[in-house]
Amino acid sequence: MEHTVQKLVILGSTGSIGRQTLDIVRAFPNDFQIVGLACGDNISQFQKQLLEFKPRLAFANSPGPLTGQAQFSTMEDMASSDDVDLVIIATTGRAGLGPALSALKAGKSIALANKEILVMAGELITELARKADARILPIDSEHNAIWQCLRGEDSTVSRLLLTASGGPFYDIPHEDLINTTAEDALNHPTWKMGKKVTIDSATLLNKGLEAIEAHWLFGIPYPKIEIVIHRQSIVHSMIEFEDGSLKAQMSIPDMHLPIQYALFYPQRLKNAGIARLTFDEMRTFTFEPVNYAQFPCLKLALEAGRKGGTYPAALCGADEIAVELFLKNQISFLDIERVIEKTLSLHQNKARPRLEDIIEADKWARKTAAGAARKEIKCQS
Amino acid sequence: MEHTVQKLVILGSTGSIGRQTLDIVRAFPNDFQIVGLACGDNISQFQKQLLEFKPRLAFANSPGPLTGQAQFSTMEDMASSDDVDLVIIATTGRAGLGPALSALKAGKSIALANKEILVMAGELITELARKADARILPIDSEHNAIWQCLRGEDSTVSRLLLTASGGPFYDIPHEDLINTTAEDALNHPTWKMGKKVTIDSATLLNKGLEAIEAHWLFGIPYPKIEIVIHRQSIVHSMIEFEDGSLKAQMSIPDMHLPIQYALFYPQRLKNAGIARLTFDEMRTFTFEPVNYAQFPCLKLALEAGRKGGTYPAALCGADEIAVELFLKNQISFLDIERVIEKTLSLHQNKARPRLEDIIEADKWARKTAAGAARKEIKCQS
Numbered sequence: 001m002e003h004t005v006q007k008l009v010i011l012g013s014t015g016s017i018g019r020q021t022l023d024i025v026r027a028f029p030n031d032f033q034i035v036g037l038a039c040g041d042n043i044s045q046f047q048k049q050l051l052e053f054k055p056r057l058a059f060a061n062s063p064g065p066l067t068g069q070a071q072f073s074t075m076e077d078m079a080s081s082d083d084v085d086l087v088i089i090a091t092t093g094r095a096g097l098g099p100a101l102s103a104l105k106a107g108k109s110i111a112l113a114n115k116e117i118l119v120m121a122g123e124l125i126t127e128l129a130r131k132a133d134a135r136i137l138p139i140d141s142e143h144n145a146i147w148q149c150l151r152g153e154d155s156t157v158s159r160l161l162l163t164a165s166g167g168p169f170y171d172i173p174h175e176d177l178i179n180t181t182a183e184d185a186l187n188h189p190t191w192k193m194g195k196k197v198t199i200d201s202a203t204l205l206n207k208g209l210e211a212i213e214a215h216w217l218f219g220i221p222y223p224k225i226e227i228v229i230h231r232q233s234i235v236h237s238m239i240e241f242e243d244g245s246l247k248a249q250m251s252i253p254d255m256h257l258p259i260q261y262a263l264f265y266p267q268r269l270k271n272a273g274i275a276r277l278t279f280d281e282m283r284t285f286t287f288e289p290v291n292y293a294q295f296p297c298l299k300l301a302l303e304a305g306r307k308g309g310t311y312p313a314a315l316c317g318a319d320e321i322a323v324e325l326f327l328k329n330q331i332s333f334l335d336i337e338r339v340i341e342k343t344l345s346l347h348q349n350k351a352r353p354r355l356e357d358i359i360e361a362d363k364w365a366r367k368t369a370a371g372a373a374r375k376e377i378k379c380q381s
Numbered sequence: 382m383e384h385t386v387q388k389l390v391i392l393g394s395t396g397s398i399g400r401q402t403l404d405i406v407r408a409f410p411n412d413f414q415i416v417g418l419a420c421g422d423n424i425s426q427f428q429k430q431l432l433e434f435k436p437r438l439a440f441a442n443s444p445g446p447l448t449g450q451a452q453f454s455t456m457e458d459m460a461s462s463d464d465v466d467l468v469i470i471a472t473t474g475r476a477g478l479g480p481a482l483s484a485l486k487a488g489k490s491i492a493l494a495n496k497e498i499l500v501m502a503g504e505l506i507t508e509l510a511r512k513a514d515a516r517i518l519p520i521d522s523e524h525n526a527i528w529q530c531l532r533g534e535d536s537t538v539s540r541l542l543l544t545a546s547g548g549p550f551y552d553i554p555h556e557d558l559i560n561t562t563a564e565d566a567l568n569h570p571t572w573k574m575g576k577k578v579t580i581d582s583a584t585l586l587n588k589g590l591e592a593i594e595a596h597w598l599f600g601i602p603y604p605k606i607e608i609v610i611h612r613q614s615i616v617h618s619m620i621e622f623e624d625g626s627l628k629a630q631m632s633i634p635d636m637h638l639p640i641q642y643a644l645f646y647p648q649r650l651k652n653a654g655i656a657r658l659t660f661d662e663m664r665t666f667t668f669e670p671v672n673y674a675q676f677p678c679l680k681l682a683l684e685a686g687r688k689g690g691t692y693p694a695a696l697c698g699a700d701e702i703a704v705e706l707f708l709k710n711q712i713s714f715l716d717i718e719r720v721i722e723k724t725l726s727l728h729q730n731k732a733r734p735r736l737e738d739i740i741e742a743d744k745w746a747r748k749t750a751a752g753a754a755r756k757e758i759k760c761q762s
Contacts, residue, residue, distance in 0.1 A: 148626060152533010155649035158657075238631075243649040244638055244657050245529060250619075250627040257625055268536035268624040276539075276625050285666040 006263070007035045009057070009078050011099055012090035013049055014042035016194050017113040017139060017255060021088050022049065024260045027271055032263075036078035037070075038099075040091075057081065075099040080106035086263070088139070089114045092196050093320050094362055097121060101355065104128045109135040111262045115209045119305075120313040121358050122216030137262040138217055142210050144258035145236030145249035146218055151266075153247075159240035160220050162211055163230040164290065167202040170229065174294045180333035182326060199323045200297075203336055204290070208301020212312055215305060222306050227290040227298065234281055252277055296337040300344060309349040310361035317365030318343035318372075325373050335376045342372040387644070388416045390438070390459050392480055393471035394430055395423035397575050398494040398520060398636060402469050403430065405641045408652055413644075417459035418451075419480075421472075438462065456480040461487035467644070469520070470495045473577050474701050475743055478502060482736065485509040492643045494520040496590045500686075501694040502739050503597030518643040519598055523591050525639030526617030526630035527599055532647075534628075540621035541601050543592055544611040545671065548583040551610070555675045561714035563707060580704045581678075584717055585671070589682020593693055596686060603687050608671040608679065615662055633658055677718040681725060690730040691742035698746030699724035699753075706754050716757045723753040 008025070012018045018039075025032045036057035039046040043064050050058055050068040057078045058070035066072060079087045079099040087103040088111045089096040096114040101121075103110050105128065112118065118125055118136075129136050138144050142162055150157070168187055169177055185202040186195060193201070200206035204227075211225045228238075238248040251257050256274050292299045297319075304315040322339040325331045331339065343365050350357045389406070393399045399420070406413045417438035420427040424445050431439055431449040438459045439451035447453060460468045460480040468484040469492045470477040477495040482502075484491050486509065493499065499506055499517075510517050519525050523543055531538070549568055550558055566583040567576060574582070581587035585608075592606045609619075619629040632638050637655050673680045678700075685692040703720040706712045712720065724746050731738045 148628065153649075154647070158651075235629075240657070241649045242651045243641060244632055244652070244655045245642065245649065246631040246658060247529065248616075248629045248631060250629060251625055260624060261626065266535070268534075268622045268626065270539075270623045271625070274625045276621070277627060279668065279670055282668040285668075287660065287663040287666075289660055 003030070005033050006031060007033045007083055007085045008088060008263075009036040009038075009081070009084050009086075009103075010034065010088045010090060011038045011075050011079065011096060012040070012092065012114070013037040014039040014045040015090055015092065017090035017259065018088075020255050021090060021259050021263075022053065023256060023273065024263055024271075025053070027273055028269070035081060035084050036073060038075045038078060038091075040095075056083075076102040079103035079110075080108060084108055086111055086137075088259075089117065090139070092116075092194055094120060094316065097358075100125060101128065104132050104134050107132045107134050109137060111137040111139050111259075113139040113259075115140065115206075115213050116316045118213045118216045119209045120316050120362065121353075121355065122212065122312070123308075123352065124355060124358070126216050136217060137265060138213075139255070139258050139262050140210065140213070141236045141253070141255065141258050143214060143217055143237075144261055146214060146239060148249045148261065149237065149239040149247040150218065153239075153241065156242045157218070157220055157224060157239055158242050158244075160214060160218075160225045161228045161238040161240065161246070161287075162207065162214060162225060163228050163233075163235050163237050163287075164204060164207045165201070165233045166229045166231055167204060169202055170231065174296075174334075177333050182329060185326075185333065195327060196320070196323055199326060199336075200319065202333075203297035204295040205297035205301050205319055205336075205340075207290075208298045208305065209316075211302055212305035222302070229288045229290055230286065232281070232285055234277065235285060235287075250277060252281060297340060300337065300340050304344060307349060309351040310353045310357055311344065311347060311349055313353070313358045313361040314344060314347045314365035315340065317362035318369040321366050321369035322373065325370075331373050331376055335373065338376055339369050339372045342375075343369045384411070386414050387412060388414045388464055388466045389469060390417040390419075390462070390465050390467075390484075391415065391469045391471060392419045392456050392460065392477060393421070393473065393495070394418040395420040395426040396471055396473065398471035398640065399469075401636050402471060402640050402644075403434065404637060404654070405644055405652075406434070408654055409650070416462060416465050417454060419456045419459060419472075421476075437464075457483040460484035460491075461489060465489055467492055467518075470498065471520070473497075473575055475501060475697065478739075481506060482509065485513050485515050488513045488515050490516040490518065492518040492520050492640075494640075496521065496587075496594050497697045499594045499597045500590045501697050501743065502734075502736065503593065503693070504689075504733065505736060505739070507597050517598060518646060519594075520636070520639050520643050521591065521594070522634070522636065522639050523618045524595060524598055525642055527595060527620060529630045529642065530618065530620040530628040531599065534620075534622065537623045538599070538601055538605060538620055539623050539625075541595055541599075541606045542609045542619040542621065542627070542668075543588065543595060543606060544609050544614075544616050544618050544668075545585060545588045546582070546614045547610045547612055548585060550583055551612070555677075555715075558714050563710060566707075566714065576708060577701070577704055580707060580717075581700065583714075584678035585676040586678035586682050586700055586717075586721075588671075589679045589686065590697075592683055593686035603683070610669045610671050611667065613662070613666055615658065616666060616668075631658065633662060678721060681718065681721050685725060688730060690732040691734045691738055692725065692728060692730055694734070694739045694742040695725060695728045695746035696721065698743035699750040702747050702750035703754065706751075712754050712757055716754065719757055720750050720753045723756075724750045
């Protein structure tokens, strides 16, 4: 077999997933070529990456000169560039939506670590991928686990057991979270992630987004998706098949593994940098049903998913604003759910939305959420 | 797709696996035709099966007339009969070896619930299957789990975590088992099985046989096989791949499931008669390394596997005699390991054995084990 070098674009290269993707590239230097890198605001880190990986194309959200020989490019152009094989979308929030569409339209496969893209535009994106015969490879640990469990299987899924660590506040009564600070919430027990994702993990809204994502990625209907609290974060999800047999995928919590799986699929390769599970982590596993009363954000997210149309986009927009304000200490932890609930209750749905409808719903939700937040602040002062 | 009716022979039809195989046939009456049935001594049960399933061929180990229209046949002839698609070998001990060889020689696939066949003659059997392009489908819950975990995977296995319930005596110090009766040992916590298998589960010798079986079925080297105590018997085994990712297969402990999986492979079908896992069974899973000092029979079995040649056949022969004498209350529970150890210590190995060598080793081991047992009895009286 001829040795092929995969040509990559990494969007969000200075974030947690972006940096770990570059670790895999470093571990297998003969297998990849970095065609383009894009970052948000972390320019000093980005300059180092440009010097190390020498991409032809680069994009940074913040102004400033680009070191090295990289030529400036928009993320959309980079993602659809002729010499690209795979676009890793490791941006956060809605930033990756445009580049994802651009990549798929050009027939490029994408590896997805950015939940909001499928949540906001699941129907559009999956339809586009089907038409262009491009693949959507999930990097999220849960979706990567589902993908692994479904490998080689062709029978109907009877249940997806989507595991959730429960986050840092699992054992705290919901009403006691009123004085929770951003710092408390950022102290996640097992995974090291970006700030936005960490807050979404604490409210479990994240798990709702993942359910919506799983729905679109694997065509699993919502009634078959069950959220399971698994505090140990070793089992990354489970699939039950028609015959009653379940498959689970496990590993130590390390995003290098799902990233590597997506980059080399269908091959599995040894990587000395990825630790193995030992009995220390496997001694006891627990699984319990989620208590929705304790996690209203999860309930809201699942409802938005089931309603479909522009509801999930509105959910994402409202959540981005609410989390942003919480991280700035402008609203309380419990205000996050209030702001999202208020916004969704005012939303006018549009079924089978086009891209413009999705962008409009997101914009509307941000504005509405900001207004709802101001009201909460007023009430409390 | 044209509907095909699978034509089955079931050897050991009145045993636990045989009866459960017939349950699956009853649940899917349009998918199977029973060509032949064979039983040991349970003639009254067998007569009922002959009336219900009307096989063309029948064999019973005990003398007595056969009801219905069934024509007498040896198990060997039945297993290689022209009109047979799949031979289910649910006999115990060495009884299934001849028919298994006969089926494979005729190019028939076999579904295997009889461990001893692969343990005694793993090299012979797997070579024969390869040459005849016949499949060996494992029915044992662990091997069926491994088979499911490997489905669609083509990369190297880095570890097989073979789960073991630990049996009824797991929490009892080894030296306290001196007065254990057959009745104590037959009281297995989760699986309902035949007597021989139940005693082998209590000594964990069974798990050693399964390791040898897994070695031959899936080509996994012994150093990669790890025995893991999992008291809940829900996870039926786990495979770790080169990249550090693990897959586990789980279900409620019900042999109908692996039998059905083997009969319909690659299809998975709904069966209302097979219960689903609920949170009641999943609340807590534990995994711990096995303590070999507590289970000398397991250690002996793994050593016999690693040594290869005729050692595994000698192990099986010695174990059959030891368990038989224990069930008759002629030797103590702890004598089982002594008899096997003594026998194996006297064994003259033959590498790459032919069938005659295997049969000879088994015969020799039975005789030697019986002698060793008599000595134990003398010492104690």
